[in-house]
Amino acid sequence: MTGRRFLLLYVTPRSGHHRASQAIEHALLRQDPSAHVTCVDAFEYTSRFVRWAISRTYFSLIRHQPDVWEYLYDNPAVHHHVQQLRVLLHRYQAAKLRQLLETVRPDAIACTQAYPCGMVADFKKQYGLQAPIVGILTDYAPHLYWFHETVDMYIVPSESVKQRFLARGIDASRVRVMGIPIDQRFTEATNREETARRFGLDLAQPVILIMGGGSGFGPLRDVVQSLDILPHACQLVVLSGSNRALLAWLQQRRFRHRVLSLSYTDEVPALMDIATLLISKPGGLTTSEALAKRLPLIIVNPIPGQEAYNARYLLSHGAAVQAGAPEMVRQTVRDLLDSPERLAALRTRIAELAHPHAASEITDLLAHLGNGDAPS
Numbered sequence: 001m002t003g004r005r006f007l008l009l010y011v012t013p014r015s016g017h018h019r020a021s022q023a024i025e026h027a028l029l030r031q032d033p034s035a036h037v038t039c040v041d042a043f044e045y046t047s048r049f050v051r052w053a054i055s056r057t058y059f060s061l062i063r064h065q066p067d068v069w070e071y072l073y074d075n076p077a078v079h080h081h082v083q084q085l086r087v088l089l090h091r092y093q094a095a096k097l098r099q100l101l102e103t104v105r106p107d108a109i110a111c112t113q114a115y116p117c118g119m120v121a122d123f124k125k126q127y128g129l130q131a132p133i134v135g136i137l138t139d140y141a142p143h144l145y146w147f148h149e150t151v152d153m154y155i156v157p158s159e160s161v162k163q164r165f166l167a168r169g170i171d172a173s174r175v176r177v178m179g180i181p182i183d184q185r186f187t188e189a190t191n192r193e194e195t196a197r198r199f200g201l202d203l204a205q206p207v208i209l210i211m212g213g214g215s216g217f218g219p220l221r222d223v224v225q226s227l228d229i230l231p232h233a234c235q236l237v238v239l240s241g242s243n244r245a246l247l248a249w250l251q252q253r254r255f256r257h258r259v260l261s262l263s264y265t266d267e268v269p270a271l272m273d274i275a276t277l278l279i280s281k282p283g284g285l286t287t288s289e290a291l292a293k294r295l296p297l298i299i300v301n302p303i304p305g306q307e308a309y310n311a312r313y314l315l316s317h318g319a320a321v322q323a324g325a326p327e328m329v330r331q332t333v334r335d336l337l338d339s340p341e342r343l344a345a346l347r348t349r350i351a352e353l354a355h356p357h358a359a360s361e362i363t364d365l366l367a368h369l370g371n372g373d374a375p376s
Helices: 016-031 048-064 066-072 076-104 114-127 159-167 192-199 220-227 244-252 268-274 284-292 306-316 326-337 340-353 358-370
Strands: 005-010 036-041 108-111 133-136 153-156 175-177 207-211 235-239 258-262 277-280 297-299
Touching (some): 005 016, 005 114, 005 358, 016 036, 016 284, 036 076, 076 114, 108 114, 108 358, 133 358, 153 358, 159 175, 192 268, 207 268, 220 235, 220 244, 220 326, 244 258, 268 284, 277 284, 277 326, 284 340, 297 306, 326 340
Parallel strands (some): 005 036, 005 108, 108 133, 133 153, 153 175, 235 258
16 A cells, blocks of 8 residues: 555754664655655754753763763663653653644654654553554664563664563564664665766775764874874775864875865765775764675774674674774774785675665565554
8 A cells, every 4th residue: 555654753863863764764765655754853842951951961971971971871770760750751742742643644653763762652652642663773782761562663783682672571573683774875886986086086095984973073083193104005084074173174184195084975885885994983874884885894982882882793793893092093904904814704794794775674564564564
């Protein structure tokens, strides 16, 4: 049946959660151009103060007190104490959420972040919402804020994450291992020669792609300075995101090696195709995109909590290498460039973990649920 209506909820534009929702939106419309897909930042349905407080607290902690964030993240005692606050907050938001639901009239709801998942799960419990809810994890470990009895299905990136859900009493029929949804462009090959020509890069030399997420977060200056004294001929491509200070520093400084600095760009799939190595924080979406492109990842400065879990997952499967500090990145890169067989082994392990078609598989599930069918 065509023309089904879907509501996709994330938090924070230009975040991994947003990119995951966009990947699902595009897949839904490819499958059924007559579908009605509404993609919404759930923070728009809470107060400005709450939105500001959450964002300010999170970014302040990860920048200045990461040990405090690590203590708070997935802490059962903290989770217990905020439960009542969560219930009150969701009741406060209920009128706005009801208006959204009555406007969209969704046949199925998909949430790519725990906050909106809990919001609609509590609304369903309180008011008898009929639309099925699907929670889609975008990291390789679930925290306690994901678990709700009224969520109909969870999509998880790995078997080990599924086991965490089962240990929390979630029935196996409600948990599917499908991977993290990524844009279709990361599943398609690009013209490497054309990309190199467009960016003025030489495919005869290693291309090292350096990323710090949408905010250009992390010790990227230190990483670039460390790599600039590599004895190998190489080229550095640095994506600074919204970090204007980093972009200005890169553009004003002289380097020994070729350094290409970019802010936001839609060319990440093409740049990953010509890259020899990726140096990045292990965000769930960036990690999944790199896995789909079979691009070896050097992990640097993971954020405590979700990114630390992602790092442990990749390292335990031999699908990434971690540099313990920015000044160690140079030696890590040098070791890999000097060992083609180690790079090949990394790519083999990466291929075994990748779920490049997760968005399409999730779309099939949402279509079944939207039609009122039992998922196959």
